[in-house]
Amino acid sequence: MSVPGPLSSPAALVSALRTAGCVFAEDEAELILATARTPEEAVSMVERRAAGHPLEHVLGWAEFRGLRVTVEPGVFVPRRRTEFLIEQALAQAPRATVVVDLCCGSGALGAALAAALDGAEVHAADIDPAAVRCAARNLAAFDGRAHEGDLYDAVPAALHGRVGILTANVPYVPTADLPLLPAEARDHEPRVALDGGADGLDVLRRVTVGAPEWLAPGGCLLTETSERQAPAALQAFADAGLTARLAVSEELSAHVVIGVRTQGPARS
Structure with a gap:
């Protein structure tokens, strides 16, 4: 045009x-x-x-x-509703010293937490090379690091049992619903950042299973989900041994599941 x-x-x-x-x-x-x-x-x-x-x-x-x-072309665009996840993370762990952001996209979550947690060690990870390059740029001002790889495979092993805030803005759109997305997302954002599998919870389940061995005692995992998926997401957190609750912002149409490692040693 x-x-x-x-x-x-x-x-x-x-x-x-x-x-x-x-x-x-x-x-x-x-x-x-x-x-x-x-x-x-x-x-x-x-x-x-x-x-x-x-x-x-x-x-x-x-x-x-x-x-x-x-935000570079081909990289997932951070949504305003995800600011609610950041608010919940800071309320749950206001003195966190180690932050890991999985499925980081542009690295917006890691950058926002780094800005709020002065001096925190921040790591971001994504399977998409374009996202990792973008996240590295956004984290540079905070001395944060971006890593390429599949979920925890990309996270430095030295962080086992030390993570105070673990965020994972996982893809949670059911595969069959992808054609229903707005064209901006469907045509210009990577499918890997959107497609959550048959029920939209495939990646979420993988994240929750691995979380306890990475979280410090009292550390928390936070992820977005939909209202429809929230009960199953909460169950996945509980099945992983995390104490879970749901936080909702009606204003932002945001649903965030928060899981806390409250007891037991980190698994090795």
């Missing part, structure tokens, strides 16, 4: 975005104009957005809990 009119009339950019179906066309045009380094780049960004690319991929960043998080 071509943007009509010269950039000297920002109204042309707003019109192009509105015609493409962007509900917040004025706000998006303002962000694009503030981010673009040249008029030509602004026009190109509007054309990409009008073609259906996520705004965050077009801008190259997303705002997450007061941070400007780099």
Whole structure:
């Protein structure tokens, strides 16, 4: 889609975005104009957005809990509702000194926790190389590290039994529901960050099974789920030996399962 009119009339950019179906066309045009380094780049960004690319991929960043998080094309975009998970993590373990963020995507969760927990050792891991590169950039300011690999296989062994906060924003969309996702996610975010298997809980179960050996006494695991999946997710946490509860934000439509390692030695 071509943007009509010269950039000297920002109204042309707003019109192009509105015609493409962007509900917040004025706000998006303002962000694009503030981010673009040249008029030509602004026009190109509007054309990409009008073609259906996520705004965050077009801008190259997303705002997450007061941070400007780099988000590269092909990397999962952090959702505003996930800020609720961060709030719950900090409330549960406000003095955590070791943080691990699995299925880290852009590394937004690890960066947000690093910013709030001054001096914490932060590690992020993802199976997607593009996500790991992006997370490394976002964690660099906090001396955090990003690792490539499948869940715990990517985490340094020295962290066994030491993790105070373990976050895992796992993919939890049932495979059959993937075609129902908005086009921005379906067409522009990696399937590995979305597909949770037949019931959406395949990755969650793998994370919960391994969590006790990595968590410190009193350490917590937090993950998002849907309202429909919450009972089964809670059961998976309990089956792994974690004391589990569900936190809900109606405002953000967020459901977070929190599991705490309350007793017993870490498994080796």
